[in-house]
Amino acid sequence: MSRRHIGELTVTRVSVGIPASTPGTPLRIIPPDLDQVAEFVRHDASGRYRPLPGAKSLPTGWEVVLGPRLTPEDVIDTVYPLATVHQRQFADGTLEVVPFQDVLDRQDGRYRAAADLSPAGRAMASSLLCGMCVRRPVWGGASCDPGEIPCPEACSVLVSICREAAAWERQPPSPAPVDPAVPFAAFEQPGNELRERWLSAMMAGDE
Numbered sequence: 001m002s003r004r005h006i007g008e009l010t011v012t013r014v015s016v017g018i019p020a021s022t023p024g025t026p027l028r029i030i031p032p033d034l035d036q037v038a039e040f041v042r043h044d045a046s047g048r049y050r051p052l053p054g055a056k057s058l059p060t061g062w063e064v065v066l067g068p069r070l071t072p073e074d075v076i077d078t079v080y081p082l083a084t085v086h087q088r089q090f091a092d093g094t095l096e097v098v099p100f101q102d103v104l105d106r107q108d109g110r111y112r113a114a115a116d117l118s119p120a121g122r123a124m125a126s127s128l129l130c131g132m133c134v135r136r137p138v139w140g141g142a143s144c145d146p147g148e149i150p151c152p153e154a155c156s157v158l159v160s161i162c163r164e165a166a167a168w169e170r171q172p173p174s175p176a177p178v179d180p181a182v183p184f185a186a187f188e189q190p191g192n193e194l195r196e197r198w199l200s201a202m203m204a205g206d207e
């Protein structure tokens with residue numbers, strides 16, 4: 001049966017899902033209901049909330065069976081919001097791409113501080129976070145092949161880590177061992193994976 005991949009998803013003529021990581025494990029069948037699909041992909045396999053829909057952390061071993069009222073695009077855009085819309089717009093040259101600086105300039109309140117991050121710090125933040133995401137940050141000049149998902153502007157999670165990193169640049173905190181139980185976007189908490197990766201890169205002089 002023909003199949004294609006988009007992000008972490010496998011798409012066939014009759015289903016969308018992700019094969020089990022261990023061969024022979026029975027698939028979990030998600031009902032053909034987009035609300036239930038959205039609810040299912042909100043958490044990773046260990047139950048941790050996924051604030052970044054494109055994060056490469058979807059659970060494995062499940063599928064949604066398609067039908068006359070449920071197309072592959074419906075499921076794909078539920079898992080990765082606007083993915084097929086952005087693919088079409090990118091292909092025909094109408095995708096509106098927003099520069100990172102414009103996104104930072106329109107922040108207010110506590111997120112205004114994100115713009116204080118140095119250019120090297122911004123590059124580090126996008127490299128770390130976007131590297132964990134299935135989308136391609138074309139807003140930052142990344143390439144995007146057919147079948148990949150273009151990202152037209154920096155997301156709120158990236159703005160959030162830039163805000164924290166601006167403070168880390170001023171006063172680097174002490175590193176801590178990575179703790180998988182710390183929420184993905186709790187960048188202020190010791191043990192957060194991105195926080196610790198940032199700090200070790202900063203100490204290694206990569207920034």
Ligand code: SF4
Pocket residue numbers: 052054129130133134135136137151153154155156157158
């Ligand atoms: S800015 Fe980066 S992490 Fe955020 S959605 Fe786009 S590619 Fe993914």
